[in-house]
Amino acid sequence: MHWKLKARLQWLLGHLPGGDSMHYHLQRRFGGLRDFNREFDIKLEDWKIMLSRLREAGFEIPGKRLFEIGSGWYPTFPMACHLAGAARITTVDLNRHMKPSLVLACAERLGGALDLISDASRADPVQVRLRHADMLAALRDSADLSAATGGTIEYRAPLDATCTGLDANLFDCIFSNSVLEHVPRAVIDAMYVEAKRILVSGGVMFHSVNCGDHYAYVDRSIHQLNYLRYSDAQWARWDNAFLYQNRMRAHEFVERAEAEGFEILLNTAKATELRLGQLAATPVHAQFASIPAERLCITSVDFIARKSGPLAS
Numbered sequence: 001m002h003w004k005l006k007a008r009l010q011w012l013l014g015h016l017p018g019g020d021s022m023h024y025h026l027q028r029r030f031g032g033l034r035d036f037n038r039e040f041d042i043k044l045e046d047w048k049i050m051l052s053r054l055r056e057a058g059f060e061i062p063g064k065r066l067f068e069i070g071s072g073w074y075p076t077f078p079m080a081c082h083l084a085g086a087a088r089i090t091t092v093d094l095n096r097h098m099k100p101s102l103v104l105a106c107a108e109r110l111g112g113a114l115d116l117i118s119d120a121s122r123a124d125p126v127q128v129r130l131r132h133a134d135m136l137a138a139l140r141d142s143a144d145l146s147a148a149t150g151g152t153i154e155y156r157a158p159l160d161a162t163c164t165g166l167d168a169n170l171f172d173c174i175f176s177n178s179v180l181e182h183v184p185r186a187v188i189d190a191m192y193v194e195a196k197r198i199l200v201s202g203g204v205m206f207h208s209v210n211c212g213d214h215y216a217y218v219d220r221s222i223h224q225l226n227y228l229r230y231s232d233a234q235w236a237r238w239d240n241a242f243l244y245q246n247r248m249r250a251h252e253f254v255e256r257a258e259a260e261g262f263e264i265l266l267n268t269a270k271a272t273e274l275r276l277g278q279l280a281a282t283p284v285h286a287q288f289a290s291i292p293a294e295r296l297c298i299t300s301v302d303f304i305a306r307k308s309g310p311l312a313s
Contacts, residue, residue, distance in 0.1 A: 002221075003215030003218060004238065006218055010023070010240040010241070010242040013026075014242060023242055024097075040109045043077070044080065044113055046177050046208060047077050047081075047120075050077075050175060050177070050206055052120070053206060053304060054204070054206055057265045059172075059173060060122070061086050061121050061173075062084060062086065062121060062122070064086055064172040065086070065088040065172050066078075066081055066086050066088065066171060067173070069092060069179055069191065070093055070179035071155060072097060072098070073099060074099070074105065075091060075103060075106060075145065075153065075155070076110075079149075079153070080110065080113075080117055082152045083110065083114070083123075083128050084120070084123045084128065085127065085131075088154070089152060089153045090154045090156065091153065091154070091156070092156045092159040092161055093159065094157070096157040096158055103145055104140065107139050107148075108136065114129055134150070135148045161191050162193075163190075169198070169199070171200065172199075174206075175205070176206075178208065179207075179209075181214075181248070182245065185252075185256075188248075188256060196261065201310060202307060202308075202310040204265070205304065205306075206302070206304050207305075211250055211253070211300065211301065213228075215227070215238075225275065225279050225282050225296075225297060225299070226282070228247070228284045228288055229282060229285055231286075231287055232247075234285075235247065249291060249295055250269040250295070250298040251298070253301060254269065254301065254303045254305075262305035262306060263306045264304070266303055267301065268300075269295075269298050271294045271297050276293060276294070278297070279293055279296060280293070
């Protein structure tokens with residue numbers, strides 16, 4: 001599908017009564033939810049990478065209190081963290097997208113990844129299997145996510161991650177996966193301020209940001225730097241309620257966290273020859289002209305930022 005056609009279709013759905021429901025069904029039939037197993041496997045691999053990155057920074061999941069920004073359609077990260085032995089996982093979203101059928105499908109799919117989860121988290125394999133069996137049985141018996149996990153996972157939506165209303169110094173780790181690229185700049189700053197408030201001293205944020213043009217996933221005639229051709233005013237024509245892209249570059253997410261007083265423990269941003277070549281062949285709009293090519297071309301970053309104080313252990 002041509003990317004402009006998709007943008008217009010999503011814009012239309014965003015303005016129609018019942019557009020949310022229609023968008024979900026289109027995603028299930030034609031979009032990212034069509035091949036659930038493939039999408040789930042990608043998310044689980046992302047979760048495994050997150051644990052590896054956090055371990056490099058001296059942070060382990062078992063026994064920790066976690067806060068996820070952006071729950072999405074189904075809770076891969078929270079469920080995997082529960083099975084790994086996290087003490088608490090609060091997952092929040094600005095809109096209530098999660099579906100019981102997808103929650104159950106996620107739990108069932110996790111049954112084939114229990115060894116991966118115990119290996120990645122260094123959790124007791126027996127306990128991982130017991131937690132999974134209990135969770136799956138409860139979900140099949142129509143329990144909600146909280147009840148199925150013994151209260152470990154709390155799903156709160158709609159909830160604004162910039163003003164959670166939660167107590168201060170409550171969480172050891174805040175994380176997101178492919179979320180921050182869809183949040184306005186000013187909102188990201190407010191999220192960082194709130195994250196610093198609800199994190200314990202020495203607590204960490206982990207964010208994995210996919211900051212390339214997402215329309216490239218549906219239109220193979222363009223690449224992930226295509227949207228740099230446009231000014232903000234021009235790009236506003238193609239943003240919509242279902243696929244807002246802030247077009248921030250990788251370094252901005254990291255530097256804004258640093259400006260809020262976080263210490264950066266990890267920053268994976270790195271230019272590649274592929275992206276540099278694509279950038280050289282792209283007529284970039286003047287508003288991006290001041291950004292060096294080695295920064296402008298980067299389309300993904302994982303970073304860990306620590307609140308001042310002793311590292312949570």
